[in-house]
Amino acid sequence: MKDNISVLGIPIDLGASTIGTRLGPDSIRLTGLLEELLDMGLDIYDFGNIDIKNSNKKIKFPSNMTNEDRLLPSLSHINEEVEKIYQRQSFPLILGGDHSLVLPSFKAFLKKYKNPGLIYIDAHADINTEKSSPTGNVHGMPVAALMGLCSNKLNNIGGSYKLNPQNLVYIAIRDIDKGEELIIKEKNIKYFSMADVYKYGIEEIVRKSMVYLGNLSSIYLSFDIDSMDCDIAPGTGVPVRGGLNYNQARLILSLFGKEEKIKGFELVEVNPSLDDKNKTSEIAKELILAFFGKSFI
Numbered sequence: 144m145k146d147n148i149s150v151l152g153i154p155i156d157l158g159a160s161t162i163g164t165r166l167g168p169d170s171i172r173l174t175g176l177l178e179e180l181l182d183m184g185l186d187i188y189d190f191g192n193i194d195i196k197n198s199n200k201k202i203k204f205p206s207n208m209t210n211e212d213r214l215l216p217s218l219s220h221i222n223e224e225v226e227k228i229y230q231r232q233s234f235p236l237i238l239g240g241d242h243s244l245v246l247p248s249f250k251a252f253l254k255k256y257k258n259p260g261l262i263y264i265d266a267h268a269d270i271n272t273e274k275s276s277p278t279g280n281v282h283g284m285p286v287a288a289l290m291g292l293c294s295n296k297l298n299n300i301g302g303s304y305k306l307n308p309q310n311l312v313y314i315a316i317r318d319i320d321k322g323e324e325l326i327i328k329e330k331n332i333k334y335f336s337m338a339d340v341y342k343y344g345i346e347e348i349v350r351k352s353m354v355y356l357g358n359l360s361s362i363y364l365s366f367d368i369d370s371m372d373c374d375i376a377p378g379t380g381v382p383v384r385g386g387l388n389y390n391q392a393r394l395i396l397s398l399f400g401k402e403e404k405i406k407g408f409e410l411v412e413v414n415p416s417l418d419d420k421n422k423t424s425e426i427a428k429e430l431i432l433a434f435f436g437k438s439f440i
């Protein structure tokens with residue numbers, strides 16, 4: 144299935160702390176990603192970008208959801224558009240966009256596959272609720288909403304399907320809010336911190352993740368570029384030091400890319416307006432190529 148790819152850009156930044164991830168999908172395309180995938184002999188169909196009504200102002204609502212008025216209809220719209228690409232017999236590649244988009248994108252996956260898993264590679268856990276969030280930015284809440292822990296207007300985007308907390312694995316998390324820590328403990332969610340990455344190595348983290356999710360037949364991979372060290376990939380809105388280096392990120396994606404059970408992949412939070420000579424988009428391209436089987440030594 145991975146030799147026939149449907150590409151969809153989701154240029155949203157309504158859920159982020161800084162604007163600019165709306166430029167992510169095109170900036171990644173500008174690196175020549177699609178041409179290189181074609182050169183690797185893969186079939187590509189590019190659906191282009193979803194039309195998102197972004198805003199240059201951040202408006203906090205009484206719900207503690209920033210940009211609530213524009214964000215909620217945008218997330219529903221994203222869900223409908225992602226469902227369309229799932230109707231094709233192809234492998235979905237989603238280019239973000241801020242991480243609020245995983246709420247509608249994974250809802251489409253939950254609708255298509257019974258009891259799926261989610262591998263979430265990120266510096267953050269993105270599991271705040273409107274009540275616990277210090278910022279009100281919804282890109283810090285999608286995992287909580289996928290479990291039905293936020294308000295229903297957020298939980299029910301894309302239907303009432305729920306992510307089973309036991310089907311989630313975090314990798315590379317290192318910047319967690321207090322309220323998030325409580326949820327992770329209470330739900331007994333599996334995670335591999337950066338300390339674990341250094342203790343076990345990438346191959347072992349991938350193996351352990353697949354063993355942990357071993358009884359599931361369909362898994363989605365959501366990769367936030369801020370999982371990488373911000374000195375290496377600076378073009379992102381909530382940068383954190385001490386993340387994956389280039390080789391670790393490329394290896395982890397290359398290994399997950401070989402797993403048949405992984406049936407969807409998104410790369411999010413590239414913000415070209417915060418970048419240094421487009422290097423974060425260039426890295427994003429290399430990571431996506433690694434996922435689809437580009438060999439490297």
Ligand SMILES: [Mn+2]
Pocket residue numbers: 242265266267269282367412
């Ligand atoms: Mn994230």
